[in-house]
Amino acid sequence: MFMKKISIVVPCYNEEESLELFYRETSKVMEEIKKKVEVEYILVNDGSNDKTLQKMRKLSSENKNVIYLSFSRNFGKEAAMLAGFKAANGDYVAVMDADLQDPPKLLPEMFEILEQKEYDCVGTRRVTRTGEPPIRSFLARCFYKIINKLSKVEMVDGARDFRLMTRQMVDAILAMPEYNRYSKGIFGFVGFETKWLEYENVKRVAGETKWNIWKLLLYAMDGIIAFSTVPLNIAAILGVLFCLGSFIAILVIITKTICFGDPVGGWPSMVCIMFFLSGVQLFCTGIIGAYLSKTYLESKKRPIYIVKETNQKSRVL
Ligand code: UDP
Numbered sequence: 001m002f003m004k005k006i007s008i009v010v011p012c013y014n015e016e017e018s019l020e021l022f023y024r025e026t027s028k029v030m031e032e033i034k035k036k037v038e039v040e041y042i043l044v045n046d047g048s049n050d051k052t053l054q055k056m057r058k059l060s061s062e063n064k065n066v067i068y069l070s071f072s073r074n075f076g077k078e079a080a081m082l083a084g085f086k087a088a089n090g091d092y093v094a095v096m097d098a099d100l101q102d103p104p105k106l107l108p109e110m111f112e113i114l115e116q117k118e119y120d121c122v123g124t125r126r127v128t129r130t131g132e133p134p135i136r137s138f139l140a141r142c143f144y145k146i147i148n149k150l151s152k153v154e155m156v157d158g159a160r161d162f163r164l165m166t167r168q169m170v171d172a173i174l175a176m177p178e179y180n181r182y183s184k185g186i187f188g189f190v191g192f193e194t195k196w197l198e199y200e201n202v203k204r205v206a207g208e209t210k211w212n213i214w215k216l217l218l219y220a221m222d223g224i225i226a227f228s229t230v231p232l233n234i235a236a237i238l239g240v241l242f243c244l245g246s247f248i249a250i251l252v253i254i255t256k257t258i259c260f261g262d263p264v265g266g267w268p269s270m271v272c273i274m275f276f277l278s279g280v281q282l283f284c285t286g287i288i289g290a291y292l293s294k295t296y297l298e299s300k301k302r303p304i305y306i307v308k309e310t311n312q313k314s315r316v317l
């Protein structure tokens, strides 16, 4: 019988402590369904500066089903996921973090769901955010509210990147060659039927998270810029509002002067208005600048990542 294959893509940045644990845990789970499906691991070393690459070399020499790619520097998780998708040969492709925050025990269930052919993707959602600083959870929740108002692409609150997709969906993702990759948006953009599995938040087994509030804020802005053009209209809307406001102010001042002979007084109010309006103008220019800089980077057509070393022979990268 023709055996299906699952490719598990694992972006890794400084994961020397977690990688072997991850492999051991996941293989143990996959052992349960080994009669039905073959597994290949695509480990992507995203320019780690610890011993992650050595661990990958070792794992791949001991296990035939482990493929690794190593970048020439840190290109970010988005780039690592893309490289993994390109290298994957499976009928189904999964993305998982190396830190076991994505429970491998869900994989057999996800596989069974896709085998029913009703869904094209099984995604996962954290229903709790325990172990996370409250301010981070609060900001994350605000972000999802804002982006879902601003963008037509649906982004699910608490959705992880951990998911299993059909080959068709992965090919659709690979057909999006954009440089500024925001995968939560890309997954939403390509559509397809997604079933969501929910689970409680799990803490990292080892190592540290690579995110801080500042990085998350920038990431959130990238997401908005990549999947909504609404902020660009803010300038136009504010322009109209201020024109209306100034028109009313002019009428009030003229009437006051004519009817009551009131002299026009006070430079403090003038200064405040000037400061306020220049602030608004700079803010709008900033928004345009943000889009322009993304367009600039997009138009350069730089490679999204550069592979320095791999044990995969059959594919052109
Ligand atoms: N990661 C990566 N490149 C980066 C940052 C992170 O490949 O520049 C990987 C990291 O090794 C992990 C996954 O992306 O497997 C998620 O990172 P992390 O656990 O730090 O994020 P969190 O789970 O805290 O959101």
Ligand code: MG
Residues within 6 Å of the ligand: 097, 099, 101, 204, 209
């Ligand atoms: Mg993590």
